[in-house]
Amino acid sequence: MMGTITAFPIPTVTIPGLPDVGPISDASKFVLERAGTGSVLATAVRDYVALYVRSFLNLPFNLKTDYGAVGDGVADDTVAIQAALDAGGMIYAPAGTYRITAGLVAAKQFYMFGASWGSVISGPALGAGVDALTLRPPSAGVMWGTVIRDLQINAGTGRHALEMDLSATGASLALCTFQNLVLLGGTNGRGVHLDNANLNGLFLSRITDSYIQNGVQLLNSGDSLEISRNAIFGANVSIDMSSEPGAASVVIDSNNLTSAGGAVQLDLMTQAKVLYNQCEQAAAYTGAAAAQINLADCTNCLIADNNLNTLSNVPSNIVLNGTSTGNTISRNVMTVQVAAPGYHLAAGPSATGNFLCADNQYFSAGVGQVQFPSLNLGAAQFGAFAGPLAGANGWVAGIDAVRQGIFYTRDVSGRVTVTGNIRNGSNVAGAVFATLPVGYRPAVIQRAIAAVFNAGNWTTGLVRVSTNGDIGIDTVALASNADVQLDFSFMAL
Secondary structure, eight states: OOOOOOOOOOEEEEEEEOOOOOOOGGGTTTTTTSOOOOOOHHHHHHHHHHHHHHHHTTEEEEETTTTOOOOEEEOOOOHHHHHHHHHHHEEOOOOOEEOOSEEEEEOOOEEEEGGGGEEEETTTOOTTTTSSSSEEETTEEEEEEEEEEEEEEEEETOOOOOEEEESSOOOOOEEEEEEEEEEOOOOSSSSSSEEETTTOOESSEEESSSSSOOOOOOEEESEEEEEESSEESSSOSSSEEEEEOOOOOOOEESEEEEOOOEEEEEEESOOEEEEEEEEESOOOOSSSSEEEEEEEEESSSEEEEEEEOTTTTTSSEEEEETTOOOOOSOOEEEEEEESSOEEEEETTTOOSSOOEETOOOEEEOOOBOOOSSSSEOOOOOOOOBBOOOOOOOOOOEEEEESSSSSEEEEESSSSSEEEEEEEOOSSTTTTTEEEEOTTTOOOSOOEEEEEEEEEEEEEEEEEEOOTTTTTEEEOOOOOTTTTEEEEEEBBBB
């Protein structure tokens, strides 16, 4: 028995964002490669179906085959790349050099990737104030999830390689990823720059695994940002950041930072973490803070596990400025290679209550250069050794290379530690070495044993700390011309 075929209408399907290819009025003309009234070209149908399949499968659009870019470094590919950014979605830049003669601007989400660093967007003759690529969300708009990876962006004679412009009211960027890029800032620009004067927001985003010329500047940035595993070099500070009010939790880790303006500048930051970075001031210093890492008005930040070397180009490794408080400095290796007054770590007069842990390592190099640890912290930091105290009765700094003179610190529990090395003063009973300042004095007289080196022999002696802060010899005289090692603690008044 032969069945029958029942005809039924094909429903109309609308695919948002795809072009309308027009009505099909004559089925015999549907596949013809010619136009006619009411007919549709076969090529149009082919392109329509290809576009639908590509969108459905989330396949990328190709800058060359889909948008007509040439990528030979000669042709002007500005219009082609701009058309791709206007369309948004996933964009593939095959290997080649895409010359642009005007700045590119993206106002909607996109995912652009290249053939690693073989794909280059280059603006060799851009104007001085022109940025190679700008992300510019509309007013009250959020660009979610924009990704740029595996290509180069060269601003040439222009300004910033990658600019994030949040100047429109309520505009913000979130969940952005910039990875495995070469970002070459222009003569007067940065590799990455954020314009956020209106305090909108850059949130939950990361810059990783990239090679960046002329620094990263993210002023008035937002929450939960990551800058990691980058090599940052050239002019300016490698990483220059500040937070908008209420923002916190920025991680800067495992970068190689060698820029002329220093490694890291943080202003008004809360809970930032600067970890595992290699910081070398290889170029002549051009910054204003005279330090590789400078914190200004920062709270509860962690500076840890960094390797810092001033070489011969900047006075200090870490400086705490403004009203910085509650910051922790731990497990850093700090080398100073400049003459005094260079410091491993220094603090301004208004920076108080910061924590200097005992697990930092200090090195110096060269005749006449600062000895380690060279600290200029005053008496307002927890765990920070202040000093040396002024010697009395002929006592001067000893010969120990680690700590020459008498230094002192107080931790958060009120325990005072006195340490150091002195020599050649008055050795009679009751002779005073130096005097501790108010806040570092005991409630009752304290006594401690000191190691005494004289004429090639080690002995011990008893020292006393009085309630007026005097540190000196107790009731038994020490050997003459002695070198005295101090290392004891007590609870302060």
